[in-house]
Amino acid sequence: MKKFQQALMTGVSYMLPLIVFSGMTIALTGMISQSVQSDFPAVATLNGFAWMMMDLIPAIFAAYMAYAIGDKAAIIPGFIGGYIAAHPPVEGTSASGFLGAILAGLIAGYVVLFIRKIKVPLFLDSIKKTLFIPVLTGWLLYVIMAYPIAYFVGALNDFIIDNLITLSQAPQYAFLLGAILSAMCAFDMGGPIGKIAITFVFAVWNDPSGLGFVVNAAVFPGIMVPALSVGIASLIARNKYTEDEIKMAPASILSGLVGITESTLPYAFRDPLRIVGANMLGASIGGAIMMGFGVSTAGVSGVFGMPMASNLGIFISAILIGTVISVTTQILIKKPVDEYTEFAGADDEDLDFDITL
Amino acid sequence: MKIVAVTACATGVAHTFMAKRAIEDAAKKRGHEVKVETQGATGIENGLTRKELEEADILILATDIKLARTERFENIKKVTIPVATAIKNANGVIKKIEEKLA
Numbered sequence: 001m002k003k004f005q006q007a008l009m010t011g012v013s014y015m016l017p018l019i020v021f022s023g024m025t026i027a028l029t030g031m032i033s034q035s036v037q038s039d040f041p042a043v044a045t046l047n048g049f050a051w052m053m054m055d056l057i058p059a060i061f062a063a064y065m066a067y068a069i070g071d072k073a074a075i076i077p078g079f080i081g082g083y084i085a086a087h088p089p090v091e092g093t094s095a096s097g098f099l100g101a102i103l104a105g106l107i108a109g110y111v112v113l114f115i116r117k118i119k120v121p122l123f124l125d126s127i128k129k130t131l132f133i134p135v136l137t138g139w140l141l142y143v144i145m146a147y148p149i150a151y152f153v154g155a156l157n158d159f160i161i162d163n164l165i166t167l168s169q170a171p172q173y174a175f176l177l178g179a180i181l182s183a184m185c186a187f188d189m190g191g192p193i194g195k196i197a198i199t200f201v202f203a204v205w206n207d208p209s210g211l212g213f214v215v216n217a218a219v220f221p222g223i224m225v226p227a228l229s230v231g232i233a234s235l236i237a238r239n240k241y242t243e244d245e246i247k248m249a250p251a252s253i254l255s256g257l258v259g260i261t262e263s264t265l266p267y268a269f270r271d272p273l274r275i276v277g278a279n280m281l282g283a284s285i286g287g288a289i290m291m292g293f294g295v296s297t298a299g300v301s302g303v304f305g306m307p308m309a310s311n312l313g314i315f316i317s318a319i320l321i322g323t324v325i326s327v328t329t330q331i332l333i334k335k336p337v338d339e340y341t342e343f344a345g346a347d348d349e350d351l352d353f354d355i356t357l
Numbered sequence: 358m359k360i361v362a363v364t365a366c367a368t369g370v371a372h373t374f375m376a377k378r379a380i381e382d383a384a385k386k387r388g389h390e391v392k393v394e395t396q397g398a399t400g401i402e403n404g405l406t407r408k409e410l411e412e413a414d415i416l417i418l419a420t421d422i423k424l425a426r427t428e429r430f431e432n433i434k435k436v437t438i439p440v441a442t443a444i445k446n447a448n449g450v451i452k453k454i455e456e457k458l459a
Contacts, residue, residue, distance in 0.1 A: 009367040010422040016368060017398075068423035190368065262371030269445060351446070351453045353436045355415070 003069065004106070011065035011105055012195060015057055019202060020300060022057070025050035027298040027308040054206055058101035059083040062108065065101075069109025073116065073129070077108035077137035084145035093146070094154035097161075098203035103153065104145055111137050165209045171292050178218035178291025179284035182322075185222025186283035187276060190262040194222065213296035217309065221286025221322040224302050226264040226279040227256030228319075229326035233334075234267070236327065240334040242270070259302030271334065278330035286322025289314065358458070360384045360451070361405050362393045362417035365424055366440045369398035376419045376443040383447035387455070396425055405429070415454050419443035434458075 029047035032040065062082025066074035081104025085096045096103070112133060120128050167173040184197040197219055205212035231252035234241035245267055255263035268275045293314045299305030309315035362380045366372035377393040384391035394405045407429070410416070416435035418424065419442070438450060 006420075006422060013367040013369060013422050190371065195367070260371060262368075262375075265371075265375070265444070351438075351442070351449050353438055353450075353453070355434050355436055355454070355457050357432060357434060 007065045007068040007105060007109060008102070009195075010068035011061040011063075011102075012199070014064035014067075015061040018053060018057055018060055022050045022054040023205075023298065023300045024304070026054065027300075027305075030298060031308055051206070055086050056083070057202065057205075058086040058098060058104075061098070062101040062105040065105025066108035066112065069106070070112030070116070073133045074109045074112035074137075076134055077112060077141050078105050080138050081105070081108050081141035081145045084142065084150065088146065088150040088154060089142075090146050090150060093150035094158050096145070096149050096153035097157040098199060099157055100145065100149050100153045103149055104141060107144060108137060108141055111140060161204055161207055161209075161211065164204065164215075165207070165211050168211055168214050168291065168294070171294070174214075174294065175288040175292030177215070178287035178289075180287070181215060181218045182220075182222030182225075182287025182290075183280045183284040185219050185261065186226050186279040189226055189264045189268060189279075190260075194261070197222065210296060213298050213310075214291065214294060216300070217295045217297045217305070217315065218287050218291040220259075220297070220302075220305060220315070221290060221319050222283040223259050223261050224256050224319050225283040225286055225322040225326055226261050226268075227252050228323045229256075229279055229282055229330065230264050230267040230275060231256060232323065233327045233330050237331040237334070239336050240331065241267075242337055245270070257303050259300070259304070274330055274333050278326045278333065281329055282322040282324075282326025284322075285325055286318045289318040289321060293318075358389045358414045358455070359409075359412055360389045360391045360415055360417065360454075361409055361413040362391070362419060362443075363396060363405070363424060363430075364393060364440060364443065365396035365420040365422050367421055369396070372421075372440045372444065373397040376440045376447075379444050379447040380417060380419065380450075383451050386448070387451055389451070396420075401425065415458065417443070417450065417454075 026047060029043050029050065032043050033047070059079045059082035062085065063075045063079035066078025082101045085100030085104055088095055115128070115133055115137065167177055181197045181200070185194040187193050201212065201215045201219055204215060231249040234245045234249045238246055248263070248266065252263045264275070264279065293311065295309055295311045295314050295318070297305045297309040297315065299308040306312065306315060364373045364376040364380070373395050374397065377395050380393050381391050392405060392409055393403065395402045410429055410433055413433065416430060416433045418430070418435055418437045419440050420437070421440050436454065443450060
C-alpha cells in the first residue's frame with residue numbers, strides 16, 4: 001500500500017510540470033483569441049499543440065508511476081500503457097482515463113520488476129535488458145490496455161464522467177460536488193486527500209463537455225482559502241496566534257494568492273482541529289458557490305486562474321466569501337495563545353522505523 | 358553524530374524544504390553535524406557528496422516519492438520516513454535514531 005502510494009505520488013510529481021505548461025498555455029492562448037478580434041494563426045497553433053501535450057499527461061503519469069516501481073526499464077512500458085489510456089487504438093472501446101493510467105503504471109512497474117528478477121544465462125542477459133523488456137512488456141501493455149482495460153475501464157470511465165456531467169449541470173447537486181472537492185483540498189493542504197480531488201480534476205480535464213474546467217474552478221477555494229485565511233486571521237487576532245505565525249502571515253497570504261496551500265501547514269500543525277475545521281468550512285462554501293453557479297476556468301495556480309474565469313465576479317466572490325467565513329470562524333473558535341502549552345506535535349508513536357543497510 | 362538526509366515530496370516546492378529545515382534544526386539542537394539534500398521540483402539541490410555519504414553515521418530518507426540516484430545510498434545505514442513525519446517530529450526521529458544506534 002505504501003509502495004502504491006509512493007508510486008502514485010511519483011507519477012503526480014513528474015507530470016505536474018506538463019499540466020502546468022499545457023494548462024497555462026491553453027488558458028492564455030484561449031484568452032488571447034477571445035479578447036483580440038483578428039485571428040493569430042500562430043496562437044491557434046500553439047493552442048492546438050498545448051492540447052496535444054495535455055493528451056500526453058496520462059502517458060507521462062503512468063511512465064513515472066511505473067518508474068517508481070520497476071525503475072528505469074519500466075518507464076517506456078508505462079508510457080505505452082498510459083498513452084493507450086488516453087488514445088484507445090481499438091475501435092469500439094473508450095479512453096480509460098486516469099483510472100486506466102494508474103493500472104498501466106502498476107502493471108508496467110510490476111511486470112518489469114518481475115522480469116528483472118528472472119535469472120537468465122549470462123549471454124542472454126543483455127538481450128533480456130535491451131530486447132525482451134521493451135518489446136515483450138510493450139506488447140503485453142498494449143494487449144492489456146487496448147482490449148480489456150479500454151473495454152471495461154473505458155466503459156466505467158464513460159459512466160462516471162457522464163454522471164458527473166449530469167451532476168455538475170444540475171445546480172442542486174453541483175454545489176455539493178464543489179463543496180466536497182474544495183473541502184478535500186483544504187483538509188490536508190497539498191496532501192494525498194487533496195491530490196485525489198486534483199487528480200479527479202485532471203481526469204476529466206479534456207472532456208469535451210467542459211466539465212474539467214468547471215471542477216477545476218471548484219477546487220480553487222480549497223486551494224486558496226486556507227493560506228489566505230490563516231494569514232489574514234493572524235494579522236487581525238494577534239493574541240490568538242504565535243509570534244512566528246504573525247511573522248509568516250504576509251508570506252502565507254501571498255502563497256494563498258498564487259495557489260500554494262502548503263504554507264497553511266505550520267498553522268495547522270499547531271492547532272489542527274480549529275484551523276483545518278475553519279478552513280474546510282470556508283473552502284467548502286466557496287466551492288459550493290463556485291460550482292453552484294457553474295463558473296469554469298482553464299487557468300491553474302491561484303490568481304493566475306482568474307483572468308480565464310467564465311464569471312470573474314462570482315469567481316472572486318466565492319473565494320472572498322470562503323475566506324471571510326474561515327477567518328471569522330477561526331478567530332471565534334481559537335483560544336488566546338498563552339493557553340497553549342508548547343507545540344504538541346511530538347507524537348512518538350508514528351516513529352516505528354527500522355535502520356536498514 | 359554525522360547525519361545526512363534527503364527530502365522529497367510530490368510537488369517539490371514546499372514540504373521538501375520544510376522537512377529540510379526541520380531536520381537541520383533538530384539535528385543541530387541535539388548537537389549533530391547535518392547536511393540535507395533536497396530533491397525538489399527542479400531536481401537535486403545541495404547534493405550529498407560521496408565523501409559525506411561515506412562518513413555519515415546515518416542517512417535519513419524523508420520522502421513521499423521515488424528518489425533519484427539511490428545507487429549512492431547502498432551500504433549506508435539508513436531510515437526511511439514520510440516527509441510529514443520529518444516536518445512534524447524531526448526531533449523525535451533523531452532521538453529514536455540515537456537510541457537505536459547507541
